[in-house]
Amino acid sequence: MADTQPRNVLVTGGNRGIGLAIARAFQAGGDHVIITHRSGEPPEGLQAVTCEVTDTASVDQAFAAAEEIFGGPVEVLVANAGITRDTLLMRMSDEDFDTVIDTNLAGAFRCARRAATGMIRKRRGRIILISSVVGLYGSPGQTNYAASKAGLVGLARSISRELGGRGITANVVAPGFIDTEMTAVLPDEQKKAYLANIPAGRFATPEEVASVVRFVASDDAGYITGAVIPVDGGLGMGH
């Protein structure tokens, strides 16, 4: 997976969970990495800028700050920031729906749009959108989340068609159930039910998602674009 030179990598929501594992994996591979976080102290040993992905001005500021630190454009964007607001369809408020779409889908759009400027100029770039098995598989109580994550597929594929000729790839990585704070809040009964349907018979670690993201960002993956790459232990097979 050796790349010719270190790239400038920006990971949104890289202060914890899957994003943090992704950031650490790129850093361990020798890339220049900046994570975005919203508040508090960033994780030790990582450079950070603040970013609220629901706010275009904040996204612009975060990229400008990152470009300044890098001394050049972002070459690899990992749009990872995401939230859940689970509840059954009949009980879901407009606000629950809109907030999840605005964060998970529009947030990734804002970051990809901003990243594209520098990537087009460099004629090189990797856009990786972190979706979920739920985006194509569906999940009761997650209409908002599933819709936002399915939307990322159309986003990545349209970017691929627009920018594929400029050395830029756009792909979706779709994790299954990963041990993070997001899944820690699931009721035990629900976890058991999910586990029963996962061929691998276990949840994954954030590092297992990170290594796939690194591959998709590598020179070796230059001919992969518009793809949905599952990291789900087989849960979403065929979807």
Ligand SMILES: NC(=O)c1ccc[n+]([C@@H]2O[C@H](COP(=O)([O-])OP(=O)(O)OC[C@H]3O[C@@H](n4cnc5c(N)ncnc54)[C@H](OP(=O)(O)O)[C@@H]3O)[C@@H](O)[C@H]2O)c1
């Ligand atoms: N865990 C899983 O099983 C799983 C499975 C499939 C897909 N995913 C996806 O993988 C990604 C990471 O999940 P995770 O489990 O690592 O989640 P997590 O531990 O809850 O972390 C979510 C990250 O997103 C950031 N974030 C949330 N809303 C934001 C906003 N409006 N602006 C900027 N940053 C925001 C959070 O920042 P703060 O720390 O400031 O809140 C945090 O860094 C998400 O997109 C999630 O949907 C997770």
